[in-house]
Amino acid sequence: MRSPRPLPDGNNARHADKGDLHGITVVVDTTGAELYIGRFFEQRGDGIVLLDVARHRDGANGVSKQQYVDTAARYGQWKELAQVLVPLPEVRSVTRLADARA
Amino acid sequence: MPYDPVLVQPMRDELTAVGIEELETADAVDRFLADKSGSAMLVINSVCGCAAGSARPGIKMALRHEVTPDRVATVFAGQDLDATARARSHFAHIPPSSPSIALFRDGDLVFMYPRHQIEGRPPQTIAADLMEAFNEHLAG
Numbered sequence: 001m002r003s004p005r006p007l008p009d010g011n012n013a014r015h016a017d018k019g020d021l022h023g024i025t026v027v028v029d030t031t032g033a034e035l036y037i038g039r040f041f042e043q044r045g046d047g048i049v050l051l052d053v054a055r056h057r058d059g060a061n062g063v064s065k066q067q068y069v070d071t072a073a074r075y076g077q078w079k080e081l082a083q084v085l086v087p088l089p090e091v092r093s094v095t096r097l098a099d100a101r102a
Numbered sequence: 103m104p105y106d107p108v109l110v111q112p113m114r115d116e117l118t119a120v121g122i123e124e125l126e127t128a129d130a131v132d133r134f135l136a137d138k139s140g141s142a143m144l145v146i147n148s149v150c151g152c153a154a155g156s157a158r159p160g161i162k163m164a165l166r167h168e169v170t171p172d173r174v175a176t177v178f179a180g181q182d183l184d185a186t187a188r189a190r191s192h193f194a195h196i197p198p199s200s201p202s203i204a205l206f207r208d209g210d211l212v213f214m215y216p217r218h219q220i221e222g223r224p225p226q227t228i229a230a231d232l233m234e235a236f237n238e239h240l241a242g
Contacts, residue, residue, distance in 0.1 A: 076202075096222075
């Protein structure tokens with residue numbers, strides 16, 4: 001995970017050129033232990049940019065990735081990071097949080 | 103920083119026009135939620151596209167259902183900051199999001215509809231989800 005260059009103010013605005021998931025809260029699972037939940041901003045050549053992001057490490061506090069997602073799917077996620085760039089080689093899946101419950 | 107109030111007014115009017123009470127201060131929120139009798143719905147309104155395209159029209163449809171909350175009010179996130187913070191303090195264990203919708207019965211939070219359930223979904227789906235919640239939590 002890297003921090004991308006900060007976006008300009010007003011990044012709540014929808015951008016028609018950013019794809020169908022732009023503005024949608026998604027779960028980005030990785031090939032490693034990390035999992036991210038945040039608002040999809042865009043997919044770039046080097047990764048997926050998420051905004052208002054929660055991050056979970058599988059097994060942290062005794063909570064699996066799926067348990068973490070199930071809770072977030074019911075109530076939403078607590079923002080920990082303003083922006084995250086998840087490198088594409090690390091992305092296992094991208095799922096709408098609303099559709100992500102087990 | 104709040105948006106220009108002139109631009110936001112139509113977004114407020116869309117809900118108040120159907121009888122939803124607007125709560126612009128923390129005191130107003132407290133008064134609304136102090137009444138523990140019956141059922142109440144609190145809408146966290148916002149300027150985002152999913153509020154305009156999904157949440158507000160969906161709420162209006164749902165309020166035409168045969169089972170509806172006794173009282174319905176709204177606060178505007180990003181605009182009425184104190185009112186929104188006070189509203190969220192009544193369900194502080196839930197991550198803040200807007201738009202979102204909270205449903206209370208006898209003073210207890212019985213249903214929460216967060217932003218991610220609203221994003222990108224048609225108003226008919228929002229209305230159906232809310233009507234199902236009304237049936238489950240308010241009927242009988």
